[in-house]
Amino acid sequence: MRRSTLEEVAALAGVSKMTASRALRGASDVAHDTRERVRKAAEKLSYVGNRLALSLSSQRTNLVAVVVPSMSNTVFPEVLSGINAGLVGSGMQAVFGISDYDEEKEREIIRDMLSWQPSAIIVTGLDQPDDTVAMLKSAGIPIIQLMDLDGTPVDFNVGLSHGEAGRDMAVALLAAGRRKIAYVGSALEKDLRAVKRMTAFAGVLAAQGLSFVAEQVDDGFSSIARGKRLTARLLASNPDIDCIYYSNDDMAAGGLFCCMEMGIPVPSQIVLAGFNGLDLTEALPAPIATSKSPRRAMGEAAARLITDIMRNASETGPKTIVFKPPITGLRTV
Amino acid sequence: MRRSTLEEVAALAGVSKMTASRALRGASDVAHDTRERVRKAAEKLSYVGNRLALSLSSQRTNLVAVVVPSMSNTVFPEVLSGINAGLVGSGMQAVFGISDYDEEKEREIIRDMLSWQPSAIIVTGLDQPDDTVAMLKSAGIPIIQLMDLDGTPVDFNVGLSHGEAGRDMAVALLAAGRRKIAYVGSALEKDLRAVKRMTAFAGVLAAQGLSFVAEQVDDGFSSIARGKRLTARLLASNPDIDCIYYSNDDMAAGGLFCCMEMGIPVPSQIVLAGFNGLDLTEALPAPIATSKSPRRAMGEAAARLITDIMRNASETGPKTIVFKPPITGLRTV
DNA sequence: CCTGATAACGGTACCGGTATCGGTAACATG
DNA sequence: CATGTTACCGATACCGGTACCGTTATCAGG
Structure with a gap:
């Protein structure tokens, strides 16, 4: 048949x-x-x-290539559905690739994506190595770097400043009177954006003559279970801390569960802070502070940016779209 | 350039x-x-x-089309990364489409996917309407229906029986001595698999002369926050129940948070049961029962099935791969 | 010296559509 | 009646590769 x-x-x-x-x-x-x-x-x-024939013949694919580092975290799927949503009705189709937080793999995925002659490409973050950037540029299509603003964009840039997010959180926690602050994270060599938040956070502490009183980091990927485990380890050796900054909300939620089991009141004794603003955080039995990153909105913005570019390549709009994540779950004095 | x-x-x-x-x-x-x-x-x-030219010329795309209903839940992204993982090294590339739990939309997405001349297609569930099935069949490629086994497959079938999962959970909860069981769910007209679990569960109750003592259902999509809200509503009017069966783990986790805030001991006073076996469930401060569905494994199995088919279309292996989700989080007597 | 095999390469015809340019018929117009 | 115009439709040339067959040069063997 x-x-x-x-x-x-x-x-x-x-x-x-x-x-x-x-x-x-x-x-x-x-x-x-x-x-x-x-x-x-x-x-x-x-x-x-047959879209192969159509696209080959008409010299336009209406394809948007999207490369994200992971799918196991809930944040990138949300970004993807944002992109998808922003693309409906435009005749464009998103195709996804997963890089597993691996530069090598990312380059190959991007090469693969480009071979489909997409009309635009969205990549995560702006820390691609030079050869990858060269490849992207030589494709001659709009390039959108998503999620992060801290660096020099190749072309278009949509996201938020993780440095700023880290600084803001540090300021907010200090304003809330916390001084003995610890850090809990994971897979730091992979998740560059988490590192940006942490170092910026640490910078604010340093400016006050402070520093993390303890750190617990391992090299698996972040998860609720891992957050719980690392928090338990942390509290075993540092029972007197009054605040923990986590690499993200998953870890922080795990931290909360750890505290609950240990009978430690949150946030009165220890304030927990994460990043992302997952829906989860709004339902937890105790509040955890978080920077609410607009994941869906960023995806939609990127998609809309692309459809705008396609409509009239002539008049160029802004090259950068900035989001600022508000801090929630923290009762400031 | x-x-x-x-x-x-x-x-x-x-x-x-x-x-x-x-x-x-x-x-x-x-x-x-x-x-x-x-x-x-x-x-x-x-x-x-240029893969358009390559594929058009060589008459094979090495593309695997995948259609899932949603991306906001964590389960489908996990399935997708399973598929992706199972495909690496095979020269095949997965492309994803999202149907938003909408039959109409699903048909259009599938049509769109097929226009890329994929070498195989994976769709979620086996409740596609006739015209969609006809379209799938006429593509002349392997069709894999994923996640669900309760029905008549078009071609290949990988998944688990949601009816059985519902029945097993009912049996287990009854064995644990629970009798006043309520149901909490959402978006039932969309999530057919959740319905299958619920009706099968109810069937077991009926066989014992029982039935749900109360139900709380609304038509938004499942989430932790919604599970919390519906549970609060349920408990307000039915304080004497001893068990709640949820449409899935997100809802159940929300239910747990509700109980914790109300000071209701879980699982001693009320046992909470969900479905999926999300990682979350292993870290929660109180256990919730769940059927641990192997999402990644199912994705990988589907991918591997496809690569096998591609290797030798002649000798046909099994048309159906069955997974059985174990129940965890429930201390049986 | 002729033959045949082998290695390396080129020519041509597709794959299934779309762009572009023409062509034809029917009808209105001067 | 000649001439536009308009509404439809078809022929042809691509798009950028691969499949398939043919060609050429080189060299060993009889």
Whole structure:
């Protein structure tokens, strides 16, 4: 059972390939009943157009390549659905690739994506190595670097400053009277944005003559279970801390569960702070502070930016779209 | 800055298009230094092959289309990364589409996916309407229906029986001595698999002369916050229940948080049961029962099934791969 | 010296569509 | 009646690769 082609549809309708093509695309210059005949023929053969041929011929794919580092965390799926949502009705289609937080892999995924001749590409962060950047540039399409603003963008840039987010959180926690602050994170060599938040946070502490009183870091990926485990380890050796800054909300939630089991009141005795503003944080039985990053909105913004660019490549809008995550879950004095 | 083509690479290397093609694909019948010249030329022009042309010409895309209903839940991203993982090294590439739990949308997404001439397609569940099934069949490629086994598969089928999962959980909860059982769910008209679990669960109750003592259902999508809210509503009018079966773990986790805030001991006074076996459930401060569905493994199995089929279309392996989710978080007597 | 095998490469015909340019028929217009 | 115009439709040339077959040069063997 072979796939039927336009040629076969045309033959069945008794017209030429060209006319069939026009009829199905709803172009003008086709008589009404001819169009109907073609439609019927297509229906009968359950014809599905071949986009390979279409795109090769018309020299545009309407494809948006998206490369994200992971899918196991909930944040990137949310970004992806934002992108998807922002693309509906534009005739564009997103295709995803996962780099597993690996530069090598990312380069290969990007190469692979580019071979599909996408009309635009979205990559995560702006810390790609030079050769990857070169490859991106040579594709001659709009490049959008998403999620992060701390660095020099190649082309377009949509995201938030993780440095600023870290600083803001540090300031807020200090303002809330916390001084004995510890850090809990994971996979720091992979998650560069978490590192940016942490170092910026530490910078604020240093300016006050403070520093993290303790750190617990391991090299697995962040998860609730790992946050719980690392927090337990931390508290075993440092029972007198009054605040923990986590690499993200998953870890912080695990931390909260640890505290609850140990009977430590949160946030009165220890304030927990994460990053992302996951929906989870709004339902937890005790508040954890977090920077609410607009993941869906960033995805949508990137998508919209692309559709705008496609509409009129001439008048260029802003090259950078800045988001600022508000801090929630922290009762400031 | 236009993309360079194979023709240009060939010209630069001083050979024909064909030879360049052979050289880059590592085929034999190319002299060693010719191959090197071509490689250098390709490098110099930072040549990236055009997969549209490749696939159109060679009549195979090595694309696996995947259609999932959602991305906001954590379960489908996990399935996707399973698929991705199972596909690495096979030369196949997964492309994703999101149907938003909407049959109409699903049909359009599938049509769209098929237009890319994928080598195989994975869809979620086996409750597609007839016209969608017809379209799938007419594509003439392997079709894999994933996640669910309760129904008649079109072609291949990988998943678990949600009916059985619901029944097993009911049996287990009854064995644990629970009798006043309530149900909390959401978006039931969308999530058919949750319905299958619930009705099967109710069937077991009915066989014992029991039924749900109360139900709380609304039509938003499941989330922790919604689970918390619905549980609060449920307990307000039914304070004497001893068990709640949820449509999934997100809802159940929300329920747990509700109970904790109300000071209700879990699981001694009320046992909470969900579905999925999210990582979250292993870190919560009180246990919730759940059927641990192997999401990643199912994705990987589907991917592996496809690569197997591609390798030798002749000898057909099993058409169905069955997973059985174990129940965790429940101390049976 | 002729033959045949082998290695290396090129030419041509596709793959399934769309762009572009023409062509034809029917009808209005001067 | 000649001449535009308009509405439809078809032929042809691509798009950028690969499949397939053919060609050429080189060299060993009889």
